[in-house]
Amino acid sequence: MIVADRKSLEEILGMVADREKILILGCKGCVTVCNVGGLKEAEILASTVRIARKKEGKPVEVAHRVLERQCDNEYVTQLADTVADYDAVVSMACGVGPQFLSEMYPDQVFFPAVNTTFFGGAVQHGVWEERCAGCGACGIHLFGGLCPIARCAKSLLHGPCGGSANGICEVHKDTACIWDAIVKKKMDTGHLEDLVAVKPFKDWRTARDGGPRRSIREELVKGNI
Amino acid sequence: MRLSYPANIKIIQVPCTGRVDIIHLMSALEDGADGVYVAGCLEGECHYLEGNYKAKRKVAYVKNVLTELGIEPERVAMYNLSSAQGARFAEIANDMVKQIRDLGPTPVR
Numbered sequence A: 001m002i003v004a005d006r007k008s009l010e011e012i013l014g015m016v017a018d019r020e021k022i023l024i025l026g027c028k029g030c031v032t033v034c035n036v037g038g039l040k041e042a043e044i045l046a047s048t049v050r051i052a053r054k055k056e057g058k059p060v061e062v063a064h065r066v067l068e069r070q071c072d073n074e075y076v077t078q079l080a081d082t083v084a085d086y087d088a089v090v091s092m093a094c095g096v097g098p099q100f101l102s103e104m105y106p107d108q109v110f111f112p113a114v115n116t117t118f119f120g121g122a123v124q125h126g127v128w129e130e131r132c133a134g135c136g137a138c139g140i141h142l143f144g145g146l147c148p149i150a151r152c153a154k155s156l157l158h159g160p161c162g163g164s165a166n167g168i169c170e171v172h173k174d175t176a177c178i179w180d181a182i183v184k185k186k187m188d189t190g191h192l193e194d195l196v197a198v199k200p201f202k203d204w205r206t207a208r209d210g211g212p213r214r215s216i217r218e219e220l221v222k223g224n225i
Numbered sequence B: 001m002r003l004s005y006p007a008n009i010k011i012i013q014v015p016c017t018g019r020v021d022i023i024h025l026m027s028a029l030e031d032g033a034d035g036v037y038v039a040g041c042l043e044g045e046c047h048y049l050e051g052n053y054k055a056k057r058k059v060a061y062v063k064n065v066l067t068e069l070g071i072e073p074e075r076v077a078m079y080n081l082s083s084a085q086g087a088r089f090a091e092i093a094n095d096m097v098k099q100i101r102d103l104g105p106t107p108v109r
């Protein structure tokens, strides 16, 4: 899933400081799963903003709502009748949400309430880790199922750098060196020689380096199958 | 047992403090309550195993929100007592009221 972190209250309050009628809009997708922007969080943020503004003596009307997904025009259209009732909308979805919203409703302003960080998952309750960098040409099978592009600070493809020490990455003491893990796994499974194979240069054009990407499924473009 | 506790406390009964949500505490504050506290069962004695621990974490969450807003976090509190401790109930109510009186009225009006 896409993982995100809530922005600080200070930043969010600053964005809507001069607004008087706000909608806080959650999303039932990834941000609900990572407990940052679902119905519950939207409701809490709405109440928090009202409390903050009451305290300042500048009360504000704040409604909250959640869409099935903000990255899908089918659901974004559900806002058509009410979007103009507010002087600002605060989206709690990943960065995709406020963009779909801005594209559909050019007269409204959409503020992001979260910082979108990575593709990953929860490794324990309350802790999420990055697993994929969306390089557009997946090769994790070559690395024992562990992605060195997303999980090695330098995205090295032919083994660890000299900074790997006791399984820890030189870049951060709390980060495992994924190359240490890849090598260990290959040794444990008796496939260390796999890593000797020289891999061709990675073509980064399929990743962000090739510019914004697009995925076209011809059969679907023609209609439902 | 005829124990008295301050009349300015409004009690909201819930089946278990695990039922208390962050938004319930927030709504009370938003509506101008000077303080809110959760009175849960003793730790380790929740009939539903961990309702009171969940409530404790929710209270801590709201305390953080209040701190971020520049409001005294002491306006929200969690207490633990058993249903047999009537005297303790009255004592907690008095403590909380004293604490809130010391802080003064809520800045959220």
Ligand code: SF4
Pocket: A131, A132, A133, A134, A135, A136, A137, A138, A139, A140, A147, A148, A149, A150
């Ligand atoms: S190889 Fe590319 S697509 Fe596969 S997990 Fe790593 S970054 Fe993601």
Ligand code: SF4
Pocket: A151, A152, A153, A154, A155, A156, A159, A160, A161, A162, A163, A164, A165, A168, A169, A170, A171, A176, A177, A178, A179, A180
């Ligand atoms: S220590 Fe390991 S994870 Fe960190 S940059 Fe070097 S090879 Fe990559």
